[in-house]
Amino acid sequence: MIVLGAFPLVFIVTAALTESSLGKPFKKFVGAENFEAVLRDSDVLQSIFRTVSYSFAVTAVSVVLGVLLACAVYEGARKGSVLRTLLLLPLIIPPVIVGTLWKLIYNPSGGLIATVLGYASIPAPQILSDGSLALAAVGVADIWQWTPLVFLLVYASLLGQDSSLNEAARLDGAHGWKLFVHITLPAIGGTIAAAAFIRLVIALKVFDLVFMMTSGGPGQSTTTTSYLIYQAAIKEFDVDRASAITLLLAVVVTVITVPIGLMIARIRRSEGSNA
Amino acid sequence: MKAIELSPQGEAPTRPRQFTEKPSFEEQKQNKPAQSHFWARGIIGISVVATFLPLAYLISVSLMGRDETVSGILWTLDPQFSNWSDVLFSSDIPRSIGNSLIAATFGALLSLAGGLPGAWAIVHYKTGGRALSALVTSPWLLPPVVAVIPLFILLRVLNLNDSLVGLTLIYALINLPIAVWLLEGFLHKIPSSIFDAAAVDGAGPWRTLVSIVTPLMLPALIAIGTIIAILNYNEFLLATFLTQSVESQTAPVALSLFYGDRTPHFGKIAAASVIVVIPVFAAATFLQRWMIDGLVNGVGK
Numbered sequence: 001m002i003v004l005g006a007f008p009l010v011f012i013v014t015a016a017l018t019e020s021s022l023g024k025p026f027k028k029f030v031g032a033e034n035f036e037a038v039l040r041d042s043d044v045l046q047s048i049f050r051t052v053s054y055s056f057a058v059t060a061v062s063v064v065l066g067v068l069l070a071c072a073v074y075e076g077a078r079k080g081s082v083l084r085t086l087l088l089l090p091l092i093i094p095p096v097i098v099g100t101l102w103k104l105i106y107n108p109s110g111g112l113i114a115t116v117l118g119y120a121s122i123p124a125p126q127i128l129s130d131g132s133l134a135l136a137a138v139g140v141a142d143i144w145q146w147t148p149l150v151f152l153l154v155y156a157s158l159l160g161q162d163s164s165l166n167e168a169a170r171l172d173g174a175h176g177w178k179l180f181v182h183i184t185l186p187a188i189g190g191t192i193a194a195a196a197f198i199r200l201v202i203a204l205k206v207f208d209l210v211f212m213m214t215s216g217g218p219g220q221s222t223t224t225t226s227y228l229i230y231q232a233a234i235k236e237f238d239v240d241r242a243s244a245i246t247l248l249l250a251v252v253v254t255v256i257t258v259p260i261g262l263m264i265a266r267i268r269r270s271e272g273s274n275a
Numbered sequence: 276m277k278a279i280e281l282s283p284q285g286e287a288p289t290r291p292r293q294f295t296e297k298p299s300f301e302e303q304k305q306n307k308p309a310q311s312h313f314w315a316r317g318i319i320g321i322s323v324v325a326t327f328l329p330l331a332y333l334i335s336v337s338l339m340g341r342d343e344t345v346s347g348i349l350w351t352l353d354p355q356f357s358n359w360s361d362v363l364f365s366s367d368i369p370r371s372i373g374n375s376l377i378a379a380t381f382g383a384l385l386s387l388a389g390g391l392p393g394a395w396a397i398v399h400y401k402t403g404g405r406a407l408s409a410l411v412t413s414p415w416l417l418p419p420v421v422a423v424i425p426l427f428i429l430l431r432v433l434n435l436n437d438s439l440v441g442l443t444l445i446y447a448l449i450n451l452p453i454a455v456w457l458l459e460g461f462l463h464k465i466p467s468s469i470f471d472a473a474a475v476d477g478a479g480p481w482r483t484l485v486s487i488v489t490p491l492m493l494p495a496l497i498a499i500g501t502i503i504a505i506l507n508y509n510e511f512l513l514a515t516f517l518t519q520s521v522e523s524q525t526a527p528v529a530l531s532l533f534y535g536d537r538t539p540h541f542g543k544i545a546a547a548s549v550i551v552v553i554p555v556f557a558a559a560t561f562l563q564r565w566m567i568d569g570l571v572n573g574v575g576k
Contacts, residue, residue: 076315094509
């Protein structure tokens, strides 16, 4: 099992250090040459920067919306499983279909947005072929798909919180916003942090949506690093470049996620000891 | 003083009329002021619309003819059920759905079969401590594109390239960490006294696993199996690279090829999308209670 798990890693490191193509891997050893080429490649660096900022943006929006919705359902809805099922629907839909769906919605000739704007005689925007809008448009689909996960986790944690604490605070005169900030938020903070972490990791991996909606374009405006690796490896058969980018991405992802992960673990442990 | 004002009895006379249809027992149980329901319902309403509208639009488009999809209408007056029948009877979609279901189900079963002993060893025998458990989950952090090329070469070596068997094995392998991680959350809940009793009765680790842990974990296994099967069913990147022929391609791959034409027929694309979603939707509806349990226990532990 460890052999199988380690194989990809060993392969990538070796491929990154050699001159390789899909047909003939490991032709000759070239050392760090591939890395230097990748680090000097502005396409690569920009795609990493794009992926990271995209991920933080969609994570922030998803977490805010997810927490808001979880609190709303907790406060205002009966334990309706129909409602819950409906709200969780996007989660189970294949990302390829989510991409297709939003591509239809954005479609400038006859799509949902174009049609609705057409009623108001506003010309249809070319959302996915506008370099400044395309990435945000992909982000909207991403948020639509994954916010329910944040909602679910936070909602579960709200249901599991100690209600006697809540009642005591109410008796002391806390309510509304004050109750949320001082009692609810600390109680579910660990879960929110964990949900944000999971959401961030999912966002860093975004591929299917880009593949279906924009194929990385227009220009390079939606080329996330996952997509760039795909291009290098599968379209250009440039396995050594792909491997070098992969390792660079792995380093970036690790640098971002490990400190956050450790921080969350510490928060949750201290919460556990307080309880 | 304030305490009396805020008690349910105290606020009842001032409660706005329109909220009285709420079941009063729930109000009392949760002990919350009725005013807060207003904003909460607004948010729920907006969310339901935002969630459902795109899906309703997909279904609507799936009934449109070729010209209608580009003519700027929201609902067709002449529903083209031929979109659906074309996809069902003269395309690769049904076959690819079958492929997806096979790879998803058997992949999930294999992940569970490998994950249960692993998770049990980590939880009960503390094998590897916290480090191993973190190490096992770490591959999940990286984008799957990372593993595409090595897995491709690996399958070629095993002569399982472009085959459903190969894809199933890959799915089993890549989801093993998730299986272990989610199973851990459930295993922590089983009181260890049960295992101690089994040990006193002379049951070895293997017998304890088979005859005590597995039956106790059955609901969890269903939950986690469902989640992993859905992940497998929805997976696209590995499938598109590892299965290219019609005989082995999965539903997301077949669907992505629908854009191949010069002028894509959006109605058919939408119909195919809806058809591909139906199996996941059915599974999720049927198993949702367990599935949600699995997510919450595994991730939110």
